Amino acid sequence: MPREPIAQGSDNVxxxxxxxxxxxxxxxxMALHDISESRVARASRLSGGAIQENWRLEMDDGKSYVLxxxxxxxxxxxxxxxxxxxxxxxxxxxxxxxxxxxxxxxDSNVIGKPFFILEFVSGITAGHLLxxxxxxxxxxxxxxxxxxxxxxxxxxxxxxxxxxxxxxxPQSAASASIEHIRKQLDGLAVPHPALExxxxxxxxxxxxxxxxxxxxxxxxxxxxxxxxxxxxxILDWEFSGWGHPNEDLGWFTAPCWRFGRPAMGGGGIGxxxxxxxxxxxxxxxxxxxxxxVDWQALAQVKWAVIALHQEQRHVSGTQRSLELALSxxxxxxxxxxxxxxxxxx
Amino acid sequence: xxxxxxxxxLLDVAHSTLTNEVVPSLSRQDRYNSLMVANAIRIAARHFxxxxxxxxxxxxxxxxxxxxxxxxxxxxxxxxxxAMRAALIVNLRNRLVQQLAVDNPRVLDNLQNSSxxx
Numbered sequence: 001m002p003r004e005p006i007a008q009g010s011d012n013v014x015x016x017x018x019x020x021x022x023x024x025x026x027x028x029x030m031a032l033h034d035i036s037e038s039r040v041a042r043a044s045r046l047s048g049g050a051i052q053e054n055w056r057l058e059m060d061d062g063k064s065y066v067l068x069x070x071x072x073x074x075x076x077x078x079x080x081x082x083x084x085x086x087x088x089x090x091x092x093x094x095x096x097x098x099x100x101x102x103x104x105x106x107d108s109n110v111i112g113k114p115f116f117i118l119e120f121v122s123g124i125t126a127g128h129l130l131x132x133x134x135x136x137x138x139x140x141x142x143x144x145x146x147x148x149x150x151x152x153x154x155x156x157x158x159x160x161x162x163x164x165x166x167x168x169x170p171q172s173a174a175s176a177s178i179e180h181i182r183k184q185l186d187g188l189a190v191p192h193p194a195l196e197x198x199x200x201x202x203x204x205x206x207x208x209x210x211x212x213x214x215x216x217x218x219x220x221x222x223x224x225x226x227x228x229x230x231x232x233x234i235l236d237w238e239f240s241g242w243g244h245p246n247e248d249l250g251w252f253t254a255p256c257w258r259f260g261r262p263a264m265g266g267g268g269i270g271x272x273x274x275x276x277x278x279x280x281x282x283x284x285x286x287x288x289x290x291x292x293v294d295w296q297a298l299a300q301v302k303w304a305v306i307a308l309h310q311e312q313r314h315v316s317g318t319q320r321s322l323e324l325a326l327s328x329x330x331x332x333x334x335x336x337x338x339x340x341x342x343x344x345x
Numbered sequence: 346x347x348x349x350x351x352x353x354x355l356l357d358v359a360h361s362t363l364t365n366e367v368v369p370s371l372s373r374q375d376r377y378n379s380l381m382v383a384n385a386i387r388i389a390a391r392h393f394x395x396x397x398x399x400x401x402x403x404x405x406x407x408x409x410x411x412x413x414x415x416x417x418x419x420x421x422x423x424x425x426x427x428a429m430r431a432a433l434i435v436n437l438r439n440r441l442v443q444q445l446a447v448d449n450p451r452v453l454d455n456l457q458n459s460s461x462x463x
Contacts, residue, residue: 182419191411194437196418204424322381329388332444336456339441344434 152282250295
């Protein structure tokens with residue numbers, strides 16, 4: 001799921017939004033909602049959305065915004081754009097480093113589908129560049145630590161605020177997560193006993209864990225933007241919700257999200273300890289790397305199941321794509337790594 | 346060369362032509378797409394080779410179907426201490442290793458011998 005840096009001067013337009021009438025309607029809607037008095041001069045599509053489309057809106061006054069709306073295909077776990085908007089707003093109100101959400105539009109007369117407007121933030125997201133090119137990350141300790149701190153800020157959200165968006169917390173967020181993955185496995189045509197065995201092991205080990213916080217749900221390299229070596233915005237909140245705090249930590253540090261830098265346990269971009277130190281600085285909670293091993297195994301399993309669904313989308317004809325087809329070729333590695341982490345050998 | 350070997354050879358030469366003669370002159374996005382195509386060709390070639398070399402691996406159990414095994418796993422019948430667990434693990438790991446030899450052999454040694462420490 002590679003995401004390119006912000007498209008520069010892209011003419012990669014699709015039907016709907018770039019139409020001048022649609023742009024005029026968006027501009028009118030933004031003025032009505034006190035977002036901008038300026039006209040939309042131009043819209044260019046930003047890359048990276050299998051689940052949603054992101055458009056950069058360049059205004060006559062020189063400012064830019066991002067319009068986020070549904071893509072044609074959605075994977076089973078994605079939420080509605082309205083739900084996602086409320087998640088962005090919750091994160092923003094808690095002081096998380098996230099692009100300011102400016103307004104949600106349900107009126108299909110504007111662009112034909114719901115959308116919301118975010119502040120435009122510059123930066124790059126491409127994991128392979130952040131992991132391998134020091135020009136983008138001059139201080140790897142500092143970036144890893146900052147990412148730990150920023151996640152801590154999200155996890156410190158008062159439970160009452162999270163409840164207002166997500167309802168009551170589950171009795172065990174870990175069990176809920178495992179159950180969710182099982183349901184996704186049930187939606188596949190073929191059984192996957194190795195993944196099932198890992199999930200069962202995780203259920204035995206983690207099923208009693210009761211902590212639940214506002215979790216990002218997809219906090220990993222590739223889902224935040226870096227500008228001048230610092231995080232400019234955390235992206236993609238559609239999977240956020242109640243979660244055990246270690247689930248986010250395990251997802252960020254899992255072997256599958258290190259972008260070819262296995263020694264860089266902090267998401268491939270920096271040392272694991274720096275990431276955990278930053279997290280402790282924000283939350284006061286010291287996490288030992290050994291506490292995360294089971295959660296990293298959960299991450300491997302979760303990504304394997306997502307990859308299987310992506311492959312199925314291709315195979316079923318829903319969305320023919322070589323990239324989706326190749327996702328299925330990741331599953332054996334992801335599963336074997338999960339078994340190793342769980343010492344199932 | 347038998348028919349399968351000829352097919353593998355065809356895929357090899359297609360891969361070599363693509364990576365050596367086409368990719369170097371491409372733009373960044375075209376290069377990315379072409380390298381995905383090259384990867385897919387290599388995976389298909391390794392799949393042909395592996396199916397020629399080995400007969401189909403036995404399912405996870407000689408008697409039980411995969412769905413029954415999954416049901417048993419969820420019910421805890423293969424938990425630690427169960428008599429059937431060791432045989433299931435050996436079978437599952439063997440199948441994963443064989444599949445990984447097709448999908449991404451570069452990481453195979455590392456994952457077969459990796460320790461738990463991360």
